[in-house]
Structure formats: structure tokens, C-alpha cells
Amino acid sequence: MTKWQSTLLAVWLAAVFVAAAPQSTTSSTSWWSPGQGTPLPEFATYDNEQGQLGVLNTSGQLDTKGHPFFEPIGTNGRACITCHQPSDAMSLSVRSIRERWTATGGKDPLFAAVDGMNCPNLPSDDPRSHSQLLERGLFRVALPWPPQRPDGTPIDPEFTIDVVRDPGGCNTDPRYGLNSATPTISVYRRPRPVANTKYTTHQNFGVGPFIGKNGMPASVDPETGKPTSMNLMSDARAPTLAIQADDAAKNHLQIAGKLSGAQVARITEFERQVYIAQVARRDAGSLVEPDGPPAFGPRNLAADDAGVLGNNTTRYVFPLGGKWAHLPRTADETANVRNASRESIARGHDVFMFRTFWIKDSMHLNSVGLGNPVKRTCATCHGMHMTGMDTANGWMDIGTTNLPWATEVPLNPWTEAKPQMPLFRVTCKPGVRPHPFLGRIIYTQDPGRALISGLCNDVGTIVMEQFRGLAARAPYFSNGSAATLRELVDFYDRRYNIGYSDQEKQDLVNFLGAL
Amino acid sequence: MNARQMIRGDVLWLAGWLASGAAVCFGAEGPRKNFVSCPIVRDTASVPCWLSEYDGELYYLTIQSDVTSPVTPPWLGHRVLVEGTVSAEPRICGGIVLKPVHLSVMPEPDASCNTMLPAEERYNLTFEPPRPPGPSKGRLAFDNAAPPRPAPAALPPTKEFVVPYDFDALVGFNHARVLTDMLEFARAVNAQEIEVVGYRGAARLSNGQVMAEEADMGKRRAEQLAVLLQGANLKSPSYKVSWRDESAKATGVDDYAMRRAVVTIRASAAAR
Numbered sequence: 170m171t172k173w174q175s176t177l178l179a180v181w182l183a184a185v186f187v188a189a190a191p192q193s194t195t196s197s198t199s200w201w202s203p204g205q206g207t208p209l210p211e212f213a214t215y216d217n218e219q220g221q222l223g224v225l226n227t228s229g230q231l232d233t234k235g236h237p238f239f240e241p242i243g244t245n246g247r248a249c250i251t252c253h254q255p256s257d258a259m260s261l262s263v264r265s266i267r268e269r270w271t272a273t274g275g276k277d278p279l280f281a282a283v284d285g286m287n288c289p290n291l292p293s294d295d296p297r298s299h300s301q302l303l304e305r306g307l308f309r310v311a312l313p314w315p316p317q318r319p320d321g322t323p324i325d326p327e328f329t330i331d332v333v334r335d336p337g338g339c340n341t342d343p344r345y346g347l348n349s350a351t352p353t354i355s356v357y358r359r360p361r362p363v364a365n366t367k368y369t370t371h372q373n374f375g376v377g378p379f380i381g382k383n384g385m386p387a388s389v390d391p392e393t394g395k396p397t398s399m400n401l402m403s404d405a406r407a408p409t410l411a412i413q414a415d416d417a418a419k420n421h422l423q424i425a426g427k428l429s430g431a432q433v434a435r436i437t438e439f440e441r442q443v444y445i446a447q448v449a450r451r452d453a454g455s456l457v458e459p460d461g462p463p464a465f466g467p468r469n470l471a472a473d474d475a476g477v478l479g480n481n482t483t484r485y486v487f488p489l490g491g492k493w494a495h496l497p498r499t500a501d502e503t504a505n506v507r508n509a510s511r512e513s514i515a516r517g518h519d520v521f522m523f524r525t526f527w528i529k530d531s532m533h534l535n536s537v538g539l540g541n542p543v544k545r546t547c548a549t550c551h552g553m554h555m556t557g558m559d560t561a562n563g564w565m566d567i568g569t570t571n572l573p574w575a576t577e578v579p580l581n582p583w584t585e586a587k588p589q590m591p592l593f594r595v596t597c598k599p600g601v602r603p604h605p606f607l608g609r610i611i612y613t614q615d616p617g618r619a620l621i622s623g624l625c626n627d628v629g630t631i632v633m634e635q636f637r638g639l640a641a642r643a644p645y646f647s648n649g650s651a652a653t654l655r656e657l658v659d660f661y662d663r664r665y666n667i668g669y670s671d672q673e674k675q676d677l678v679n680f681l682g683a684l
Numbered sequence: 685m686n687a688r689q690m691i692r693g694d695v696l697w698l699a700g701w702l703a704s705g706a707a708v709c710f711g712a713e714g715p716r717k718n719f720v721s722c723p724i725v726r727d728t729a730s731v732p733c734w735l736s737e738y739d740g741e742l743y744y745l746t747i748q749s750d751v752t753s754p755v756t757p758p759w760l761g762h763r764v765l766v767e768g769t770v771s772a773e774p775r776i777c778g779g780i781v782l783k784p785v786h787l788s789v790m791p792e793p794d795a796s797c798n799t800m801l802p803a804e805e806r807y808n809l810t811f812e813p814p815r816p817p818g819p820s821k822g823r824l825a826f827d828n829a830a831p832p833r834p835a836p837a838a839l840p841p842t843k844e845f846v847v848p849y850d851f852d853a854l855v856g857f858n859h860a861r862v863l864t865d866m867l868e869f870a871r872a873v874n875a876q877e878i879e880v881v882g883y884r885g886a887a888r889l890s891n892g893q894v895m896a897e898e899a900d901m902g903k904r905r906a907e908q909l910a911v912l913l914q915g916a917n918l919k920s921p922s923y924k925v926s927w928r929d930e931s932a933k934a935t936g937v938d939d940y941a942m943r944r945a946v947v948t949i950r951a952s953a954a955a956r
Contacts, residue, residue, distance in 0.1 A: 377864050378863070378867050378916050379859070379863040379864055379867075379912070379916065383857060384857065384858075384860050385912065386912060386915040394917075481820040482821055482822065483821070483822035484822070485819075523819070525817050530761065535759065536857065537857040538750075538757075538857055538858060539748065539750065539756070540732075540756065541759035541762075542800070543748055544731065544748060545818060546818045602791050603792065603793060605759065605761070605791070606793070
């Protein structure tokens with residue numbers, strides 16, 4: 170590519186991002202900058218394209234001045250709040266990322282070289298250096314190879330790994346790559362919501378000293394010695410909020426030294442009391458009316474029980490309480506539109522809960538005693554009451570990162586599109602059982618949990634995420650491969666050959682967008 | 685010994701041999717059927733049922749339920765080792781019922797095992813399955829089958845745990861419970877010694893073939909259990925790890941029971 174072409178592409182990329190931004194092209198007023206010092210109210214609402222998100226602080230209004238979650242305590246100007254924005258369900262939408270690029274010319278600490286670029290060795294002012302972040306909302310996660318135990322000792326992995334494709338250049342870079350002095354694998358992942366954490370860290374149903382999916386020892390909380398659900402991060406590498414805070418401070422904030430005990434305590438205290446969920450939806454109106462379905466809104470989340478299996482007709486995953494299934498039509502057209510939308514949400518719930526399909530070749534689902542295939546519903550895997558996570562240790566391979574199911578750019582002579590994601594070839598070593606559904610050689614964009622456990626069967630497994638605040642934090646899946654909720658539903662439809670009708674898809678989208 | 689005695693002795697031996705042979709072939713309840721074949725899944729109006737063909741006959745293995753089921757369904761994409769007894773029950777989903785039955789998913793993938801049959805009215809279940817194909821009614825399918833035992837007044841100083849395995853398999857999803865039991869007992873008695881013996885077994889199939897597990901399976905089982913218990917922070921007891929090969933003992937009757945490890949946990953002297 171010539172310099173002229175390169176410049177043209179950069180201008181075009183910038184134009185695309187501006188065009189993709191919301192109507193108000195200036196910086197979003199809801200953006201929370203590190204150290205801005207304004208209080209976070211007991212309850213705040215933030216508009217999004219599908220309605221409105223609610224953020225609840227059960228401890229009351231929070232003074233953020235001097236608070237380590239909100240202050241730029243690292244060396245790169247970021248704070249935890251940078252990537253966990255209240256308006257974005259305590260995660261970060263690609264929309265907000267693009268707005269920040271436009272508003273700051275790419276100078277926001279959000280775009281720090283360490284992980285806000287495809288690789289730190291790229292030119293920082295070129296949007297193409299940040300394409301993973303700008304196009305899919307992905308941050309670089311650099312993990313040591315071979316994997317290491319919590320004490321830093323290396324694990325002998327069951328597989329070898331080769332870089333097949335490296336569009337960001339980091340995995341083959343002599344300084345940052347797999348063959349560097351400190352062998353590292355770079356994968357690109359979405360930030361998860363830091364909210365509703367009593368659910369993501371529960372120690373209730375399905376959590377024990379040995380993982381119910383493979384019999385391996387579960388990670389324990391070093392402070393209590395108790396096993397954890399390991400459902401906090403996409404690869405389960407940090408078992409507790411405190412360890413995650415340390416990990417993030419080191420790797421994303423580039424803190425000098427280490428978080429103090431007091432800082433960790435304040436950060437985790439905040440994270441334990443903040444709840445997010447959608448509170449209103451265009452057309453459907455308020456989701457949190459006093460007599461409304463008990464599934465919706467952050468107050469219901471804060472009040473309900475964590476770590477409860479909801480894949481049943483007693484607790485339900487998302488309890489609607491029998492509401493909204495059939496609503497009256499009147500001469501009031503506005504009310505009719507609202508009621509029709511609410512009925513669609515209720516139908517979407519029923520699709521989620523009761524629409525069976527064949528779930529096939531999904532590691533840690535089909536391999537845990539249900540058979541392959543198993544005729545079940547969405548709620549089988551997404552079974553935790555109120556969040557739709559797994560109650561047990563929840564990493565699973567549904568094909569979002571493993572080929573042949575992962576979304577790939579179609580290569581042909583008529584397109585200039587290039588693959589975005591890296592591609593790795595994983596080869597299970599001789600003497601190790603082949604992966605039961607993918608065989609001995611696996612191609613993957615992100616080996617997921619396997620980069621921590623070193624197990625062949627974990628290749629491409631990702632800890633499933635809570636279903637809350639989805640409308641505020643597109644794109645979806647750990648690799649941002651679904652730009653919209655419709656694309657998310659379409660992925661499942663393709664992956665499992667479900668054959669949803671258009672109506673079912675729309676109802677599911679409306680339901681998911683209400684959570 | 686005269687000729688009459690010799691004949692009588694031969695008759696007795698023959699009778700004994702036939703009896704043992706009958707036990708091999710028929711067991712106490714019905715004929716044994718041990719074979720390796722592709723599983724077949726047949727949809728029904730409710731949960732799917734799992735079948736397999738052997739020697740021109742269709743056998744019913746199990747139905748889909750949940751993770752508490754004592755017989756978990758096999759996998760398409762893999763062959764399955766079936767070790768079962770022909771039951772007198774009426775056919776289910778068109779298949780002769782094997783009950784009890786032990787199923788082992790064979791580790792190597794086999795793409796030829798891909799038969800999914802559509803539901804047919806005549807094969808719909810004639811009973812309510814323990815778990816519907818979607819959400820449960822609020823309880824796991826088989827949790828009520830084994831009510832929790834009352835805790836003993838005093839823990840014994842030594843306890844033996846038998847860990848069963850599928851054919852050629854190591855620890856999997858179904859071992860979390862027994863491992864937890866071991867861990868809790870070891871902690872409760874402040875275990876001083878943990879002895880692990882891993883066994884390699886075999887399966888005598890109905891066609892006479894003996895299918896032995898991988899040569900080092902007993903060793904791998906024993907070593908893995910020790911590593912897992914240590915990984916669960918059970919590091920202070922001493923570990924004695926050994927393994928035995930019982931693959932020559934396969935008779936075709938309950939061969940699955942050979943595929944095991946035995947973990948003996950001994951309390952510290954102070955706790956005895």
C-alpha cells in the first residue's frame with residue numbers, strides 16, 4: 170500500500186466512524202472521564218438507542234473524588250471507569266469508543282498503546298492501529314505462553330500453538346509475540362460489565378472444590394479458601410474481584426507498583442453494590458413499573474437471589490410473572506404500540522425459555538452428561554436466575570472463536586476486505602485425547618480458557634456473560650463478532666440450525682434488549 | 685477313578701461350564717449385550733431417545749434427561765461401548781431395552797456416527813420422562829432417587845472411595861462429586877496418608893473380542909487423582925500411588941466395574 174493510499178484509507182476510516190456515531194457527533198455528555206470528580210447518584214438513567222439503562226448504587230450516592238475506581242491511578246491516564254462506563258452498562262460500547270476517537274482525535278487514554286492498539290509497536294495516531302477497538306470494541310489481552318499457574322510456575326500445555334494469521338502483527342512481533350523473549354499470545358476481547366457482581370461471583374448452586382464440567386480443581390479465593398464460580402472473566406483467569414482489580418490495574422492502567430489493600434477494598438466495595446439493567450424500551454415504555462415483570466430493572470436484580478438455577482418453571486431465568494403475555498387493545502394507539510411491544514418481549518422470553526433446538530458439538534455442554542446432541546432451549550446453558558449466565562463454572566465453546574463456526578471475512582477476488590482477527594492453529598499433543606468435537610487440530614481466533622488451563626478441551630471456550638444491559642453495550646460475544654442483537658440471534662440460528670422465524674428472531678431481540 | 689466317575693465328573697464340569705457360560709451370556713436377568721457401535725438419536729414428541737444397532741437388532745440405551753441421570757446419553761460423532769443386559773420390558777422408541785446398561789463414549793471421533801431420526805408417532809414415549817426437553821419443574825431429574833445419608837456420629841479413621849470410569853477415560857464431569865467427598869473426608873480427619881490405586885480394565889464383547897483399555901490407563905488414573913487432590917490444596921498427606929492391570933479378568937459380565945481407581949484415605953494418628 171502506498172503512502173497516499175494509506176492516508177486515503179485513514180481519512181475514510183475516520184469518516185466511517187463519524188458517520189457511524191450518533192446524531193450528536195460531539196463527545197457524549199454521558200462519558201465519564203477519569204478524575205472528573207462528580208458524584209455518581211444513587212440511581213441514574215442513561216439513554217441508549219433502544220431505550221434507557223438504569224444504574225443503581227445500593228449504598229447510595231457515591232463520592233467519586235479520590236475513589237480509585239474513578240481516578241487515573243495508573244501511568245497511562247486511564248481509570249477503571251474508562252472502560253466501565255455507567256452509560257454503557259459498566260462496560261464499553263463501540264459507539265462510545267468511536268465517539269471518543271472523534272472527540273479527542275484518538276488522544277483519549279482509552280486508546281493507550283498497551284491494549285488500545287492492535288499492537289503497541291504501531292503508530293498511535295493512525296486509526297488502523299486501533300482497528301480492533303474502533304471496529305469491534307476489542308482490547309488486546311496479552312497472555313504468557315506457556316500458561317502459568319497463579320504462583321507464576323509454567324503449566325505444560327496439552328497442545329502446541331502456531332500463528333496462522335496475524336493482522337495486528339503482535340503475535341509475530343519479535344518484541345511482543347509468541348517468539349519473543351517473553352513468549353506472549355495476544356487475543357482481542359470485549360470488556361465485561363462490572364456490575365451485578367453478586368451474580369458473577371456467587372458461591373451457590375454448582376460451585377464446589379472441583380469443577381462440575383471436567384472434575385478439575387476450581388480456583389479458590391485466596392482470602393477465604395473457598396472455591397469460586399470462576400465466572401468473572403471470559404477466560405476465568407481471575408477468580409475474585411480483588412484479583413481482577415489487580416490484574417486490570419497492572420495490564421490496562423499500567424499502574425506503577427501494585428494497588429494498595431485500601432484501593433482494592435474501595436474498588437471491590439463499589440463493584441459489589443452497583444447494579445445495571447435496562448429500565449425502559451422504545452415502544453414498550455417503562456420496564457420497571459411497580460406491577461411489572463420482576464425480571465427487569467436493577468432494583469429487582471439487587472433484591473433477588475444470586476447463584477440460583479432458573480432453568481425451571483419455579484424460579485425462571487428471567488421471571489415475567491405471567492405478565493405481558495396478552496395485553497388489551499384500545500382506541501389509544503400509543504397504548505396499543507406499547508402493549509404490542511411488551512407482548513413481543515414476553516414472546517421472546519418464551520422463545521428463550523421454551524423453544525427447543527438441537528445443541529450439538531458444544532464443548533462443556535454436550536460433554537457434561539446431556540448427550541450430543543441434546544434437545545434443549547437457550548435456558549439450558551443460560552440458566553442462572555436473573556442473569557442468564559451459567560451457575561456452574563461457565564466456559565463453553567459455542568463456536569464464536571473456533572472454526573468452522575467463528576465469523577470470518579469471506580475471501581474472494583471481488584472483495585478487499587481482510588480478516589480482522591488473528592488465527593491460531595492448536596495441535597493437541599500425542600498422548601493427549603483429541604478434542605471430542607474438533608479433533609486433534611483446531612483453528613481458532615482465540616483459544617479462550619485454554620490459554621489459562623492449557624487443556625485441549627478448553628480451546629475456544631469462553632465464560633458466558635450476563636445478559637444485562639445489552640442494549641447499552643454492543644457489540645456482543647467476547648470477540649465483538651455480533652454487531653447487534655439481531656446478529657447475535659442470527660449466529661445461534663446458523664450455529665445450531667435452529668430455523669427461527671423472523672417473528673421469533675424479532676421477539677428474541679426485543680426480549681434481550683429489555684434485560 | 686472309574687469310567688462312570690469320569691463321565692459324571694465331565695458332566696458336572698460341563699454343567700458348570702455351561703452355567704458359567706450362561707452367566708456370561710445371560711446374566712441373572714437376561715442375556716448380556718456388549719458391543720461397540722454408533723449411537724443413534726431418535727426425536728420424540730418429548731425428549732429424544734438414544735438407540736444403537738448391533739447384529740441386526742435395535743437396542744434402546746437411554747433417554748435424554750439431565751446431569752443427574754445415572755446413564756448419560758452417548759455422543760454422535762463417536763462410537764459407544766454398550767455393556768447391557770436385555771430387559772423384559774416392552775421396547776422403547778423401537779429398541780429392545782438394555783437395563784441395566786453402561787455406556788462409554790469412545791474417545792476417538794468417528795464422523796460416520798451421525799444418525800438422527802425424526803420423531804414418529806409410533807415411537808413416542810409411553811411414559812413421562814424424568815425431565816422435559818426444556819426447563820424442569822423445579823427439581824433435577826434424579827435428585828430424589830438418593831436422599832442424603834445422615835452424617836455418622838464419628839468419622840471412621842480410614843475410608844475407601846471407589847472411582848468408576850468410562851472405558852479408556854480419565855476424570856470427567858461426573859467425578860466432581862466423588863472428588864469432593866474425598867476432599868471433605870480428608871480435611872475432616874486431617875488425613876495423613878492417601879493411597880491411590882488405579883486399575884486398567886477391559887471389556888469382553890458379545891462377539892468374543894476382548895477390548896482392553898490403553899496400556900497405561902491404570903497409571904494415568906492413579907496419578908491424575910493424586911494430582912487433582914493435591915491441586916485442591918490437599919498437600920500435607922503423603923501419597924502412595926500405584927496401579928494394576930486387570931484387563932485379563934474380563935468376562936463379559938460387569939466388566940465396567942474393573943475400570944476404577946480406589947482411593948483410601950487414612951486419618952492422622954491424632955484423629956484416630
